Amino acid sequence: METQFFFKTKVTFLESLLDFFTHKADDHVRISDRGRKILDNRELATKIANAIIKGHATLEKGDSIPIQGTDISINLVTSLENQQQ
Amino acid sequence: MNFAFSAILIIIILLPGAAVLSAYYGSFQSKQSTREIPLVDLLIKGLLWSIFLHTSAICLLSFFKYEVSFDLIYAILTGQPIRISNAQATHAFRTFTTYTGLLIISVWVIVKFCKRIIYNNKFDINYYSLRITNYWYHIFSARYLEGRGVPGTLIMTDFLFLDVYVDTQMIYSGFLTDFNYSPKNDMLENIVLSNATIRKFEHYSVRNQIAGDVLVIPMANIKNINIYYIKVKDNED
Numbered sequence: 433m434e435t436q437f438f439f440k441t442k443v444t445f446l447e448s449l450l451d452f453f454t455h456k457a458d459d460h461v462r463i464s465d466r467g468r469k470i471l472d473n474r475e476l477a478t479k480i481a482n483a484i485i486k487g488h489a490t491l492e493k494g495d496s497i498p499i500q501g502t503d504i505s506i507n508l509v510t511s512l513e514n515q516q517q
Numbered sequence: 518m519n520f521a522f523s524a525i526l527i528i529i530i531l532l533p534g535a536a537v538l539s540a541y542y543g544s545f546q547s548k549q550s551t552r553e554i555p556l557v558d559l560l561i562k563g564l565l566w567s568i569f570l571h572t573s574a575i576c577l578l579s580f581f582k583y584e585v586s587f588d589l590i591y592a593i594l595t596g597q598p599i600r601i602s603n604a605q606a607t608h609a610f611r612t613f614t615t616y617t618g619l620l621i622i623s624v625w626v627i628v629k630f631c632k633r634i635i636y637n638n639k640f641d642i643n644y645y646s647l648r649i650t651n652y653w654y655h656i657f658s659a660r661y662l663e664g665r666g667v668p669g670t671l672i673m674t675d676f677l678f679l680d681v682y683v684d685t686q687m688i689y690s691g692f693l694t695d696f697n698y699s700p701k702n703d704m705l706e707n708i709v710l711s712n713a714t715i716r717k718f719e720h721y722s723v724r725n726q727i728a729g730d731v732l733v734i735p736m737a738n739i740k741n742i743n744i745y746y747i748k749v750k751d752n753e754d
Contacts, residue, residue: 460548461693462659466749467675471692477712478726484678484745485690485714485724491745498752509669509746510662 480506523594529617530590533570534563536621540628541649548696549650552703574620585616639663653698653705659746673748679710680743681734686718689727689734693744705736 463471471477479499483506487497496505538559544550554562578584589609592599601609632649641647642655642664655661659671677693691710699706713732716724 460546460654461657461695462671462674462677462746463694464672464675467747470749471676471694471711474712477692480747480749481678481690481692481712481714484747496750503752504749505752507748507750509674509748510667 531560531567533620534567535559537566538563540625549654550700553700674746675749678745682740683738690714707735
């Protein structure tokens with residue numbers, strides 16, 4: 433039991449050290465914890481996707497779009513268009 | 518033979534400078550890494566760093582009363598005839614490899630440490646010369662929003678929603694869940710969308726849900742990408 437604890441601690445420490453030097457980041461794509469929960473719920477994610485597509489103009493103006501059947505709404509943080517490099 | 522050995526020695530002498538650049542701009546995570554720099558370029562670009570590092574290291578060693586014998590290296594590089602015993606050659610080889618090895622390792626660790634400080638303090642976002650990640654990581658991780666004069670912040674963003682216009686005049690829309698970047702070719706290879714829909718460019722409102730969990734779109738087919746940084750909030754907020 434003690435050996436296992438020692439081993440686990442050591443591995444965690446080494447992993448942390450390796451992560452530090454290899455500059456590891458968990459989120460290469462920005463998805464917050466709340467965002468992850470929403471995307472895991474396929475029905476809710478579909479509703480949000482529909483709301484974004486339908487409310488394109490409203491989003492551009494910076495207004496909130498309520499998601500029907502839920503108590504949440506969405507906002508545009510900002511937007512940008514990128515031409516292919 | 519002497520020429521080849523001299524060339525190898527020069528490469529080893531230039532390696533600490535190359536290690537600086539490689540440690541700073543490279544990453545084991547290909548999605549974060551900047552463009553891969555070939556070894557020859559690293560050696561040439563790191564020339565000044567190598568001179569600076571060797572000078573600093575020699576000064577530091579002499580401060581602690583140590584020295585690395587460079588006379589044998591000088592003799593090899595200048596093509597002078599060498600007559601030394603096996604013991605002397607072994608000693609010279611051992612001290613030189615230890616010195617170079619330790620210098621490269623320490624430089625690598627120090628640079629990674631500095632890189633972490635620069636990343637955590639977001640200096641790389643506002644100063645292009647300090648940029649340590651590729652352009653697509655910068656955009657898709659929402660670190661772009663941390664830049665000066667850019668509205669919004671990374672912490673405000675819950676996820677990214679993309680409209681992807683492809684060469685068949687169709688628009689794919691969906692939540693960005695992953696992407697793949699090739700440091701060797703310095704280009705985005707593909708993007709991965711979930712809850713994807715497809716619609717024709719001319720008929721914006723008529724769209725079809727794509728079955729399946731995720732959709733992978735190769736970058737070769739993509740004309741442009743419209744990105745929405747979305748924040749979700751409760752209605753009572």
